[in-house]
Amino acid sequence: MYVSLRADLRHQFRRYSSGYRWTLPKCIKDIAQNPPQIGDKIKLNGWVRSLRISKNVAFVDLVDGSSHGDIKCVVRPPSLLPKALNTGAGVQISGVWSESKGRQNFELQVTEQSESQIQVYGGVEELYPLQKKTHSSQFLRSIPEYRWRVPEAVSILRMSSKLESSFSKFFEEHSFFKTHPPIVTSSDCEGAGELFRIESESKLGSPEQFFGKKAYLTVSTQLHLEVLCAALGRVWTLTPCFRAEESDTNRHLSEFWMLEAEIAFIDDVGQLTRFSEELLRYVARTVQNSGFDEFPEETKQRWDMLANGVYTQISYSEAIDLVRQNPTNFKTVPTWGDSLGSEHEKWLAGEYYKGPVFVTNYPEDQKPFYMKKNNDGKTVACYDLLIPQIGELIGGSLREHDLHKLEQEISDRQMDIDPLQWYLNLRKNGSVPHGGFGMGFERLLQYMSGAENIRDTIPFPRTTKHCAC
Amino acid sequence: MYVSLRADLRHQFRRYSSGYRWTLPKCIKDIAQNPPQIGDKIKLNGWVRSLRISKNVAFVDLVDGSSHGDIKCVVRPPSLLPKALNTGAGVQISGVWSESKGRQNFELQVTEQSESQIQVYGGVEELYPLQKKTHSSQFLRSIPEYRWRVPEAVSILRMSSKLESSFSKFFEEHSFFKTHPPIVTSSDCEGAGELFRIESESKLGSPEQFFGKKAYLTVSTQLHLEVLCAALGRVWTLTPCFRAEESDTNRHLSEFWMLEAEIAFIDDVGQLTRFSEELLRYVARTVQNSGFDEFPEETKQRWDMLANGVYTQISYSEAIDLVRQNPTNFKTVPTWGDSLGSEHEKWLAGEYYKGPVFVTNYPEDQKPFYMKKNNDGKTVACYDLLIPQIGELIGGSLREHDLHKLEQEISDRQMDIDPLQWYLNLRKNGSVPHGGFGMGFERLLQYMSGAENIRDTIPFPRTTKHCAC
Numbered sequence: 001m002y003v004s005l006r007a008d009l010r011h012q013f014r015r016y017s018s019g020y021r022w023t024l025p026k027c028i029k030d031i032a033q034n035p036p037q038i039g040d041k042i043k044l045n046g047w048v049r050s051l052r053i054s055k056n057v058a059f060v061d062l063v064d065g066s067s068h069g070d071i072k073c074v075v076r077p078p079s080l081l082p083k084a085l086n087t088g089a090g091v092q093i094s095g096v097w098s099e100s101k102g103r104q105n106f107e108l109q110v111t112e113q114s115e116s117q118i119q120v121y122g123g124v125e126e127l128y129p130l131q132k133k134t135h136s137s138q139f140l141r142s143i144p145e146y147r148w149r150v151p152e153a154v155s156i157l158r159m160s161s162k163l164e165s166s167f168s169k170f171f172e173e174h175s176f177f178k179t180h181p182p183i184v185t186s187s188d189c190e191g192a193g194e195l196f197r198i199e200s201e202s203k204l205g206s207p208e209q210f211f212g213k214k215a216y217l218t219v220s221t222q223l224h225l226e227v228l229c230a231a232l233g234r235v236w237t238l239t240p241c242f243r244a245e246e247s248d249t250n251r252h253l254s255e256f257w258m259l260e261a262e263i264a265f266i267d268d269v270g271q272l273t274r275f276s277e278e279l280l281r282y283v284a285r286t287v288q289n290s291g292f293d294e295f296p297e298e299t300k301q302r303w304d305m306l307a308n309g310v311y312t313q314i315s316y317s318e319a320i321d322l323v324r325q326n327p328t329n330f331k332t333v334p335t336w337g338d339s340l341g342s343e344h345e346k347w348l349a350g351e352y353y354k355g356p357v358f359v360t361n362y363p364e365d366q367k368p369f370y371m372k373k374n375n376d377g378k379t380v381a382c383y384d385l386l387i388p389q390i391g392e393l394i395g396g397s398l399r400e401h402d403l404h405k406l407e408q409e410i411s412d413r414q415m416d417i418d419p420l421q422w423y424l425n426l427r428k429n430g431s432v433p434h435g436g437f438g439m440g441f442e443r444l445l446q447y448m449s450g451a452e453n454i455r456d457t458i459p460f461p462r463t464t465k466h467c468a469c
Numbered sequence: 470m471y472v473s474l475r476a477d478l479r480h481q482f483r484r485y486s487s488g489y490r491w492t493l494p495k496c497i498k499d500i501a502q503n504p505p506q507i508g509d510k511i512k513l514n515g516w517v518r519s520l521r522i523s524k525n526v527a528f529v530d531l532v533d534g535s536s537h538g539d540i541k542c543v544v545r546p547p548s549l550l551p552k553a554l555n556t557g558a559g560v561q562i563s564g565v566w567s568e569s570k571g572r573q574n575f576e577l578q579v580t581e582q583s584e585s586q587i588q589v590y591g592g593v594e595e596l597y598p599l600q601k602k603t604h605s606s607q608f609l610r611s612i613p614e615y616r617w618r619v620p621e622a623v624s625i626l627r628m629s630s631k632l633e634s635s636f637s638k639f640f641e642e643h644s645f646f647k648t649h650p651p652i653v654t655s656s657d658c659e660g661a662g663e664l665f666r667i668e669s670e671s672k673l674g675s676p677e678q679f680f681g682k683k684a685y686l687t688v689s690t691q692l693h694l695e696v697l698c699a700a701l702g703r704v705w706t707l708t709p710c711f712r713a714e715e716s717d718t719n720r721h722l723s724e725f726w727m728l729e730a731e732i733a734f735i736d737d738v739g740q741l742t743r744f745s746e747e748l749l750r751y752v753a754r755t756v757q758n759s760g761f762d763e764f765p766e767e768t769k770q771r772w773d774m775l776a777n778g779v780y781t782q783i784s785y786s787e788a789i790d791l792v793r794q795n796p797t798n799f800k801t802v803p804t805w806g807d808s809l810g811s812e813h814e815k816w817l818a819g820e821y822y823k824g825p826v827f828v829t830n831y832p833e834d835q836k837p838f839y840m841k842k843n844n845d846g847k848t849v850a851c852y853d854l855l856i857p858q859i860g861e862l863i864g865g866s867l868r869e870h871d872l873h874k875l876e877q878e879i880s881d882r883q884m885d886i887d888p889l890q891w892y893l894n895l896r897k898n899g900s901v902p903h904g905g906f907g908m909g910f911e912r913l914l915q916y917m918s919g920a921e922n923i924r925d926t927i928p929f930p931r932t933t934k935h936c937a938c
Contacts, residue, residue: 022739024732027644027702045734047899064733065702066644090901092734122870122900130898145891146898148700157701161646168637175496175535177630182929183652183709184724186936195670196679198686200663200713210665210713210723211936217667224938228928231617232626233496233534240652240709244669244679254679255653263493264533265514265561270491401591422614422938429599429615430516431591432559459697460651467655467680469693469891 029066035106036097041115043094044071044108048087049151053078060085062093062108068155068294072100073108075118080110084123087131088149092119137456144460144468155294156449156457159287163445164238166286167259170279176234176261181221183240186213187419194244195219196254217242220438221260223370223423226399229262229434230426236261238441246464250453251390253442255462262399262436269381270313272396272435273358276385277311280356280444287448299450305355306387306448313358316340316379319348326352337363342391350388357386369409370423372398372435381435390447396437403427498535504575505566510584512563513540513577517556518620522547529554531562531577537624537763541569542577544587549579553592556600557618561588606925613929613937624763625918625926628756632914633707635755636728639748645703645730650690652709655682656888663713664688665723686711689907690729692839692892695868698731698903699895705730707910715933719922720859722911724931731868731905738850739782741865741904742827745854746780749825749913756917768919774824775856775917782827785809785848788817795821806832811860819857826855838878839892841867841904850904859916865906872896 025045036042046064053059058078061070073093075081085091093110094117100107110116124131129139130146140147148154171178184198196217200210209215218224221239228235241258266272284306314322320336323344328351330343340348340359349357361379364371371380382397400406406427410417417424445457455461460469494514505511515531518539522528527547530539542562544550554560562579563586569576579585593600598608599615609616617623640647653667665686669679678684687693690708697704710727735741753775783791789805792813797820799812809817809828818826830848833840840849851866869875875896879886886893914926924930929937 022737022743024643024703024740024744025734029644045901047901065646065700088899090899121902122896122898124898128898145696145894148697149899154700157648157697158646161641161648164647165637165641168634172630172634174493175498177534177627178633179626179630180709180726180927182724182931182936184711184931184936185929185938187938196667197670197673198665198667201666201685202663202713204666210715210933211931212934213936215936216670224929227614228617228626231534231623234493240649242653244671246679255651257649265494268491271493274491275493419938425614427591429591429593429597430557430559430618432514432516433590458649460654460693462651462653462680464679465681467651467653467682467684469654469656469888 027066028062028064028069028071031071032067032069038097038099040097041094042097042108043092044073045092046071046090047149048085048089048091051085051087053081060091060093062091063151065154067291068151068158071106071108072102072104073110074098074100075110077112080112080116080118082118082120084120085118086124088124088128090121092121093117137453141455141461148459151294153456155292156445156451157459159292159449160441160445160457162287162290162292163283163441163448166283167236167238167279169286170282171236171261174234174275176236177228177232179225179228179232179235179237181218181224181228181237181239183218184211184215185218185224186211186215187223187423196242196244219243220258222262222436222438225260225262225436226423226426226434229264229436230430230432233264234262248463250455251443251446253454253458253461253463256454256458257441258438259441260436260438262434264432264434266435267398267433269360269383269396269398269435272398272437273311273313273360273383273385276358276383276394276396276437276439277356280306281308283444284448295450299448302388302447302450309355310353311356311358312353313360313383315360316362319344319357319359322348322352337365339366345384345386345391346389349386349391354388356393358383359386367397369413369415370397370399370406372400373405373409383437387447390443393443393447394437394439396435398433398435401427401431401433403431496535497531497533497538497540500540501536501538507566507568509566510563511566511577512561513542514561515540515559516618517554517558517560520554520556522550529560529562531560532620534623536760537620537627540575540577541571541573542579543567543569544579546581549581549585549587551587551589553589554587555593557593557597559590561590562586606922610924610930617928620763622925624761625914625920626928628761628918629910629914629926631756631759631761632752632910632917635752636705636707636748639751640705640730643703643744645705646697646701648694648697648701648704648706650687650693650697650706650708652687653680653684654687654693655680655684656692656892665711665713688712689727691731691905691907694729694731694905695892695895695903698733698905699899699901702733703731717932719924720912720915722923722927722930722932725923725927726910727907728910729905729907731903733901733903735904736867736902738829738852738865738867738904741867741906742780742782742829742852742854745827745852745863745865745906745908746825749775750777752913753917764919768917771857771916771919778824779822780825780827781822782829782852784829785831788813788826788828791817791821806834808835814853814855814860815858818855818860823857825862827852828855836866838882838884839866839868839875841869842874852906856916859912862912862916863906863908865904867902867904870896870900870902872900 046062049061058075060073095108095110098109360383385394442457515533518530527544529542564577564579567578829852854863911926
């Protein structure tokens with residue numbers, strides 16, 4: 001009896017004391033947005049971005065990752081600075097919130113009063129590579145554990161987060177559901193890219209297979225997304241995709257995140273291009289309104305172009321005409337039926353239209369089997385969105401939803417139909433017109449951030465020979 | 470000259486006509502929320518959920534995935550129904566928006582007037598497995614391309630989307646940044662689960678390796694997330710993780726999505742438990758307010774418990790005491806130092822406290838090397854969140870940020886220190902106190918949706934021998 005009473009008392013006690021004593025400390029963004037009262041004693045946590053020491057005073061600029069901005073701490077006398085406090089050190093500084101005569105309105109004053117205190121959580125070694133001088137992106141990529149502490153680098157990750165949350169809002173407002181199509185698949189979506197194979201470590205070299213068959217990392221989730229589209233109507237995903245290509249360019253990754261969407265009950269490519277346009281306008285406006293002041297004017301003009309600029313729409317045939325008419329010397333001059341090369345795409349968007357260009361209705365030979373054919377018998381109901389500097393950002397199409405046409409196409413292309421039976425089944429029962437598109441997330445981020453190299457838009461870039469940790 | 474003028478005219482024309490002619494059709498959720506005027510002629514797209522035909526009238530209940538609800542179409546005379554229209558067919562029905570005397574306030578009336586039309590996009594075959602009768606979850610998993618068309622199944626995917634968007638809002642409101650730690654890694658995070666190895670298809674069986682070394686699919690992104698935490702302060706991710714375990718249970722997947730968060734400048738486990746509690750309350754309230762009326766009362770009580778119930782917090786030592794005192798017969802009775810088994814966890818949360826329980830400060834031997842030790846020399850500053858029916862939902866801890874203590878621990882555990890140098894470097898320069906946690910996304914969804922089996926919470930579940938398409 002005694003035992004169960006004790007347990008019961010503890011029970012009661014815990015129920016009312018649980019979890020309510022602890023909060024997260026305020027971060028610098030919060031403090032900048034809602035400053036304390038002048039004279040308040042406060043504690044700041046952060047890392048030392050810069051440090052200047054003169055005879056009577058020291059200035060410590062503190063950042064904590066929450067924003068690009070810092071808070072200046074004014075230390076008088078400088079002898080209050082602990083020895084371990086150096087650029088890059090992690091610290092807690094206590095002091096008095098005060099008005100400032102400097103470029104900011106406020107500063108934290110640290111004096112010999114008892115409320116002042118500087119605690120160094122962790123200093124930096126003499127060999128710490130990020131002290132003061134600037135570094136090349138290439139060098140920074142060689143120190144994956146430190147590179148994101150550089151202000152210009154980490155701003156790109158903050159933008160990445162903002163892009164993703166604005167996608168989430170946009171799609172939810174448009175009645176889409178976010179879904180998780182598989183990463184591991186036994187299908188090879190388009191027969192396109194080179195695949196990665198996966199197997200459990202303990203079954204390597206054995207005839208057994210963990211999944212009972214060959215399994216790969218997905219190159220595109222589209223086929224699976226169509227299954228979900230046929231149940232949820234409108235679906236999207238942001239999923240890692242993988243291509244084992246050994247190309248070493250500034251715009252390819254072996255592991256990248258792809259935004260893909262599928263929409264039921266649409267039958268016109270214009271519905272897809274307009275939706276893509278609205279999506280990009282929305283996210284670009286969100287970035288414009290999210291305080292990314294640290295980016296250069298040239299980059300901000302890109303946001304304005306996507307948010308408020310003109311989106312042009314032309315057909316592939318018109319694109320070929322324009323390319324052939326243009327006086328610039330291209331390395332290759334395409335005729336109808338040829339691919340548009342990267343040089344042509346960049347010229348169309350970057351030089352001719354100076355803005356985003358939807359190119360629709362490509363020849364069917366250039367595109368995968370699942371795209372819906374146009375009535376001309378030559379082209380498919382698809383589009384690429386080209387943007388300046390980058391080239392292709394989005395690719396999409398209507399999907400053929402007629403079983404017999406799709407079977408015929410698979411046969412004409414001499415593809416193996418068996419592994420696609422599950423996909424064909426979508427056309428056997430309850431088939432409806434639908435379409436969708438895919439966008440490389442890091443490509444958009446590369447454009448929006450102005451990063452020269454796509455490897456500076458993802459925290460741990462994976463390319464051939466590069467998988468550091 | 471003529472040529473460039475023509476191009477220029479086209480240019481102008483396109484600039485002002487681009488993309489503004491096309492919109493997505495209204496979906497059933499939109500129509501239910503903002504009904505048209507009585508008497509309006511409208512078109513509905515959807516799939517036939519059910520069909521009843523009598524002598525003078527036919528009733529077609531139409532769904533389109535946008536919500537659980539349907540819209541009733543009343544067809545008079547029933548001879549207007551095309552032959553191919555059957556349960557599961559994809560259709561477009563045009564008619565007149567009318568008041569209804571049925572359980573809904575409105576209906577679409579289809580008559581012999583010219584505005585009425587029923588177009589079948591795609592019918593169903595005689596062998597279509599989803600006609601009328603109910604099916605077991607196990608059977609549905611055998612038809613991955615159709616299973617999500619079942620109303621009870623697809624409601625779980627709608628909830629999945631809502632959970633994810635509410636995470637996005639919650640974390641953004643709390644100054645966290647969403648990040649993309651790598652899926653492919655050369656590190657084995659905890660030395661815990663069985664790994665999947667990856668290699669490019671073309672290099673299989675060759676001594677060359679695509680990444681120049683062995684590469685694996687991540688089992689947890691925590692170590693990489695700590696790198697990002699040391700730059701951004703507060704980070705979170707929702708990322709696929711992989712464990713090649715051959716266990717065949719109702720709560721394990723080989724591919725699952727894990728929510729992980731890392732928070733700089735915290736030094737008390739209570740900050741993590743409180744934050745976890747706030748996160749769960751927030752998402753549970755969001756689900757409560759998002760119109761998931763179709764779920765049974767028993768499931769709604771789970772939402773209420775997470776949203777408004779009591780969260781208890783006890784130590785591991787107290788948990789062991791409670792388990793040892795309890796009169797129920799457990800299969801095993803642990804003594805201090807032993808693991809809490811699944812039976813103990815479920816009893817604590819499900820029977821004793823009848824609600825979520827944080828268990829803190831486990832013996833260090835049970836936990837990974839990176840957890841911060843408590844002053845007692847025996848336990849670490851960690852927690853598991855146990856919930857009824859499921860058991861462990863969240864696991865987290867403070868991370869050891871002292872270089873020497875961490876090196877000592879790695880040495881004591883006889884782990885290989887070389888592959889961890891990058892991680893140790895975080896403690897060499899600018900180290901700060903921090904901590905974080907991980908939560909299996911599908912486990913939460915399993916609890917919130919009441920799904921018996923975790924394989925019913927992810928569109929294409931992957932387990933040993935199962936990788937259907």
